[in-house]
Amino acid sequence: MDHWHNIDNVVVVGLGITGLSVVNYLQKYQPQVTVRVIDTRETPPGIERLDQSIAIHTGSWQLEWLLEADLVVTNPGIALATAEIQRVLDANIPVVGDVELFAWHVNKPVIAITGSNGKSTVTDLTGVLANASGIKTAVGGNIGVPALDLLEEEADLYVLELSSFQLETTYNLSLVAGAFLNLSEDHMDRYTGMDGYRLAKQRIFQHATTGVYNADEPVTYPDITLENTLSFGLRQSADYTLANYDDEPYLFAQGLPILPASHLSLVGMHNTANVLTVFALLDAANVDYQDSLETLKSYTGLTHRCQLVADNHGISWVNDSKATNVASTEAALSGLHLNGTLYLLVGGVGKGADFSPLAAHFAALPLKLCCFGRDGKQFLDLHPSAEYFDSIEHIIQSIRPQLKPGDMVMLSPACASFDQFKSFMHRGDVFTALAKHYA
Template identity: 80%
Template sequence: MDRWHHIHKVVVVGLGITGLSVVNYLRKYQPQVAVQVIDTRQSPPGLELLDSRIPRCIGDWQLDWLLSADLVVTNPGIALATPQIQQVRDANIPVVGDVELFAWHVDKPVIAITGSNGKSTVTDLTGVLANASGIKTAVGGNIGVPALDLLQEDAELYVLELSSFQLETTQHLSVVAAAFLNLSEDHMDRYISMDDYREAKQRIFLHADTAVYNADDPTTQPDTAVANRLSFGLHHPADYTLAEHHHTSYLCAHGQPVLPAADLRLVGMHNIANVLTVLALLDAAGVSYQSGLDALKSYTGLTHRCQLVADNQGIIWVNDSKATNVASTEAALSGLHLKGTLYLLVGGVGKGADFSPLADYFKALPLKLCCFGRDGKQFLALHPSAEYFDSIENIIQIIRPQLQAGDMVMLSPACASFDQFRSFMHRGDVFTELARRYA
């Protein structure tokens, strides 16, 4: 079906990496279409890379362009409830996102992943394991490379991370397997309710051959009819789970052992669940991953997400700087198994959060709590071991002589970084450099 037959004029709303990828795609694959660009920001990112011949309206809406378009392609950051976009929809002009254009074009199998937490790790690891298994796989979407740019790669399989915002404007994405990992409160400035947010995530199952859902989170079960369903989970019966075989804990698929859990270098039970999801997705896509298991064993995680950055003399150093809220730190600590003491670095800018839910996690661990940053003193009452330090460097210098084999040093701050660092990435890089220097 040629969806472009009646489309002569396209307005792209929002520049940045995604908007530029849409413009470049249209110029390359649909050169017969007239393209116009609108961005209400005064200095939108990517403006200097936009072909000077393309008409643009910067710093304001150009409503007459929108209402004379055959198709409007909007950036995921722009809510469909925006009055100008609502006027377009009321005029029966289709409003889509870049992933919908990808769906119209792609002719190879696609795996798609969504969820409130963990989707970047699952997406990345799915690509790593598929490539290691001999399937040429392109990875992108909400992580790294925009979906349309992936079409330039000679891929046999595409793996996409999709946000709820992207799914709102996607109607026709057919996937061999789709995963909905979990649901927790987020983006409540965009959604009316949690049900509204969940409904957007559920769109990932619209045209899925297999739905992969979390047996431990009922909200992830597909609402729509899907030909096949696979579950992963750690606490409820699931197709992909942990089980004991010969006194050893294994990751299992349909009751069959795949890999001893101890062979993974990933840290935290949430990452065990992430790996189980990857196995389910690849099985659903028909990818035989047995030959790629060495890549899975050596995978240390995405940068700044429970990333193993040093392991020396039995002392493990973990960079989880991406944990900028309480829920992320809870995930990092949940089910953590230690031979020695956990030296946990917390603090920064708390954004008004209530840190008290962490106290139960702290109580369950052999812990030394190391607090730093603007709001670090708010953690002091949560554990008897808590101590306040001026900086991350000060913490590492003082604890280094105490560290022994079996100990873990983890940066999982539960706070934003902009009191002492440029970004959470900068914070994680500083920790990683110190870890490697002192390891």
């Protein structure tokens, strides 16, 4: 189907890395169309890299351009409810995102992943294992490289992380497999409630041959009837699960024992569930991952996401700086098994969150709670061991003499970072440097 039939004028809304990728794609593959760019920021990121021949309007909306367009390609950061976008839709002008243009072009199998937590790890690991299995795989979307830029890689398989915002403007993405991992409260400034957020995530199943869902979270079950479904889970019965075999917990894929859980370098039960999801996605795409299990064993995760950054004298140091909300820290602690004490670093900018749900997780662990940052004192009542420090460095200096084999030092702050750090990445880098120094 030629989606470009009768499209002469395209307006790209929002520049930055995604907008630039859209403009570059249109210039290369659809040179017959006229492209114009609107960005309401005075000096949008990436403007210095925009081809001089492309007309751009900055600092405000340009309604005339929008209403002259045959197609509007909007940035995922711009809500469809925005008044100017609503005017475009009311004029029956199609509004799509960059992932929809990718869908029109791609002719190789695509796997896509959405969810509130863990989607970056699942996306990355799916790509790592597919490549290790000998399938040339390109990975991107909401993680790293924009979807349209992946088309330059001539891959045999594409793996995309997709946010709810991206899914809202995607209509024709055919998937060999799509996964909906989980749902927790997020982006409530954009949705009228959890149901709207959930329905956006459910769009991943629209054109999926196989739908992969979380048996432990009924909200992730596909709303539509699909050709195939596969489930993963740790509590409810599932196609991909954890069960005892040879007297130890094993990862099972459709009844077959694949690997002892103890062989994973990844930390936390949520990461065990992530690996099960990857197995389901690869099976759905007919990728034989048996030969890539050594690669899986050595995979320590994405930077700042429950990443094992040092393991010395039996003491493990885990950087989970990406845990900027309560749900992420709960995921890191849920089902965590360790032989010694967990020294947990929490605090930063709480964004008005209620930290009390963490108390039950704290109570279930052999814990020393180390609090820091602007809102760190809000954690002091949640565990008898809690102590406040003025910096991460002071925490590490203080606990270092007490550490013993079997202990774990984990940064999983449940807060944003911008009181003491430039970003969660900067916070994680500081922790990692301290870990490597003191380990």
